Amino acid sequence: ALLRLRPQSHERIFEIPGFFQWGTPEDLKIFEYWEQSYRAHHKFIGRERAEVDQVLMPMAGLGSRFTSITQIPKPFIPIAGGPMYQKALQTLPKGKNTVLITLDSVKSFLAAGDETIISLSKTPPGQALSTEAGITALTAEREVLVSSCDHGIVLDPTTWKKFKEFPDCDAAIFTIKGYPGCQTHPNSYAYVVTDEKGSFPEVKKVSVKVPISINPSQDSLLVGTFWFRTAEILNQGIQELKKQEILVNGEMYLDSVFELLIQKGLRVREISLSGYLCWGDPDSLAESLYWQEIFGGYRLEQRSKFPGVTLS
Template structure:
C-alpha cells in the first residue's frame, strides 16, 4: 500500500508559525503533524506501507530530507513531488501520478484523527468522514440504506448531509482514480475555479464504484492557532501514558509538571508550573512561569509567562504576564523591560 500526502498549501491561517516552517512539519506533542498522520494511517491500514509520496511546494532541501526520513521510519520508500500552482485537490494528486498505482491512501496533511477499525481493502474505496455542525465549508457525502455513498457534494450551500469528508481516502486502484482526474483536467471541469477530487469521486461512483465510510472517533484540525493548540492537548491526552515523563537530559527545579505534557530534550524548567496539555520543544528554558494548554517549540526562552491557549514558535523569547499569545519563530516580546 502507498500513502499519498498532498501538503503544498501555505498554511496562511496558522501564521506567523508557518512563515519559517511548513504547517505539516509543526510538532504536535513532539512529532510533526505529517509524521503523526502517516503513522496513524499505517496503524489503520494494517499492512505494509510500500511508499509515502509527499506533494510539496518550494519548501527547501532540509524539509525534503525530513519528509524522506519520516517515510524511512515506516520502512517505506519516500518520494517528493512538487505542486507549483494551487489548482485544487485533484490537481495536487495529479502531481504524484507516477506513484498512483495499486492500493493507495490519499491523506491531506492538515488534519489528525483517531479511529478504531480495520480498513476494508476489498471495497473500491473508503472515505473518512465526521459529522459536523456546518457542512457548507466541506465536501460531504450522502448515503443509501446500506451505508454506501450515493453522492459527493463539494461545499453545499443548502443542506444535503452533515457527513464531512475529512481529507483521508482509500482507493483499491490508484490507476482508476487517475483516469478520472485526467478526464476532468483534460476537459477543464472545475468547481469554484479548481479541479476537485470530489468531481473525480462522483464520476467513479456513477461508473459503478462502491465507496464505504471510514468513520473516525475524533477529527482534529490544525488549521489555525486555536485549533492546533487544542489538537496538541487532545493528542497529549490520548497518549497520556507516553507523555507523563521527561528524559534525564531535562533540568526541573522547584517546579510542578502536571500531566499530560510533552517535555523535549535538554529542557530547563525552574520555579514554574507546567501543564496540563503543554508541549515543550527541545532546548527550551522556562522560568517563573505558569503555563497550561499551550504549544511551545524548540530553543525558546520564557520568563514570567502566565500562559494558556498559547503557541510560541522556535528560537523565540517571551518575557511578560499575558494570558494568551501567538508568537512566531525568532520573535521577541518583552513586557518586563518596556524601556
C-alpha cells in the first residue's frame, strides 16, 4: 500500500532467523512437539551412552528424493559436521558390534570406523531384504537393534535401562506420538496398536502405510528403530515375511515382521521415545534442522533452508 501511495519511497525487507506460529491449536502442537523433542535431546547429551550387543543399520536405498538438491547419497549427506548415518548411530545405544549395509557404488563415502561393512551390488526391493543381508554378520543368540539411517531418536537412558530389565519380551518397536509429519502425510508412515498397559505395552497390531484413526498424530508412530531379543528371531521373521510374500507398495518392509512374530506367539512390546528427528526427505530434513537450530541457539544472520548441511 505504501509503495502505491508513494512510489519513490524506500522499503527494506529483513529476514528473521526464526518464526513461531501459534495461531491455531495445530500450530501450537507442532511447536510443542519440537520444543519437547529438542529439550529432551539436550537433556540427555553428556550422559553415559547406553549399550546394546549388536546394531544393524540398513542403508542400501537409493535416496531418490534427495537427487533434486544434491548428488551426495542420502546416508552420507553431511549434517552438522558428520554424515547422516553417523548422526543416526550416535542417537542409538552404542553397539558392541555394528553392521552397516551399503551399496558398492557408494562405499567410498564411508568414513573410517570399526563397523562391519556389507556392500551390495544393487538395492534390494525393500528394507527387510537389506536387513537380511546383514544377518550373517550377527551373532544369532545375541540381541540386535535395527535402525534406519535417516532419522535420529531421543531415548531416555532411564527408559532403556528399565526396558533391558523388563522380562517377557521377544521384540520391541520404538514409537513416538505427536510427530507433525504423520498428520500431513498419514499414508507415509506405520502405526502401532497396543494393549496400553504398563511401561512397555504389548503390541497387538502394526498398520503399515495405513492410518489407524482420523488423528494420526495422536497415535503411536513406528519410527523405524526396532529391538530383537536375538538375531535369530529377526531372521525368522524375515524368512516368514519372504515365505508369505508380504509387500507394501511393491516393497518388503521390516515393519510387517512384527505381526508375523505375534502370530507365532512371541511377545512384541512398545518403547516410547522422548523425540523423533526425521531426515528421510528434503522437507523433513529441513524442518528438523530448522527446529534444531531454533532450540540449539539463535543466529542473527541469514539462514539456509538446510542449516548445517553440506550439499553438492
